Amino acid sequence: MLTGIHVPLITPFDAAGAVAVDAIEKLGRHVLDEGASGLVALGTTGEVAALDQDERARVIEACARVCAEREVPLTVGVTGNDTRGTAAALRALPSGVSAALVTVPYFLRPGERGVIAHFEALAEESPVPLVIYHIPYRTGQAVSAATLRRLAAHPNIAGVKYATGGVDQDAVDLLGDVPEGFAVLGGDDAVISPMLALGAVGGILASAHLETRSFADLVTAWHTRDVARARDLGRRLARLSAALFAEPNPTVIKGVLHARGLIPTPDVRLPLVPASQEAVTRAASIRL
Numbered sequence: 001m002l003t004g005i006h007v008p009l010i011t012p013f014d015a016a017g018a019v020a021v022d023a024i025e026k027l028g029r030h031v032l033d034e035g036a037s038g039l040v041a042l043g044t045t046g047e048v049a050a051l052d053q054d055e056r057a058r059v060i061e062a063c064a065r066v067c068a069e070r071e072v073p074l075t076v077g078v079t080g081n082d083t084r085g086t087a088a089a090l091r092a093l094p095s096g097v098s099a100a101l102v103t104v105p106y107f108l109r110p111g112e113r114g115v116i117a118h119f120e121a122l123a124e125e126s127p128v129p130l131v132i133y134h135i136p137y138r139t140g141q142a143v144s145a146a147t148l149r150r151l152a153a154h155p156n157i158a159g160v161k162y163a164t165g166g167v168d169q170d171a172v173d174l175l176g177d178v179p180e181g182f183a184v185l186g187g188d189d190a191v192i193s194p195m196l197a198l199g200a201v202g203g204i205l206a207s208a209h210l211e212t213r214s215f216a217d218l219v220t221a222w223h224t225r226d227v228a229r230a231r232d233l234g235r236r237l238a239r240l241s242a243a244l245f246a247e248p249n250p251t252v253i254k255g256v257l258h259a260r261g262l263i264p265t266p267d268v269r270l271p272l273v274p275a276s277q278e279a280v281t282r283a284a285s286i287r288l
């Protein structure tokens, strides 16, 4: 089961605008050294929509090298809103991938019966377990706790990255009775602490590029019932996440990582534009 903090790596670009493969490996090793339990390649944070097929393959290869070296899981984002194309992308995943983070079909709004049919069909074909990426403010599609429980019954559906923008009634319902072996991972950085308090087993969090150790400690604190430490850390980390998400993700995170010498440029690809200096300075100044 995926547990702990998994970092959805940003994709660094060099001064010429190309994917900086060395920087991916350096950053991957850095967050794993700081306590992350695994990496996620090609998430929203990795600007997957702005990468061509060849670049996507090189990002996966770089992350796979680091994960193999450290013997930790690599999850790869697979986004699509048609079942046939998404199944083909899953079948094409290279070796070295432990799980696929698959977005609820976006824009089309197929309804919950369609969501069930989509994931059950993909689960039958996928060479790796699926983690459902539920993010309705991006996809436009609701998914209830009942639907997630039904999908959890499939042996090739391993969990959900739950990112509904808050701790809603379905989160409380799902976490009140989590199906055996089904990993509920928080996907909204600012509310990771309450999600862990309710029983989430970890998170896929862009904010954890920074203060990775503290995010990992937050998981441990909730899981070992060290409530005083968990609350305190949770409050501080929520403040950091709010600053990192003050402008579209991952622009601020890239600005701070660049300011700390961890990536060669803070550049993002259009339609994202670089974060304002003010947002970067503010986020970089937050000390836990």
Ligand SMILES: O=C(O)C1=N[C@H](C(=O)O)C[C@H](O)C1
Pocket: 008, 040, 042, 043, 044, 045, 046, 187, 188, 189, 204, 205, 206, 207, 249, 250
């Ligand atoms: O790429 C991801 O995975 C994440 N993306 C979210 C987003 O950009 O909305 C944020 C989350 O921290 C992880």
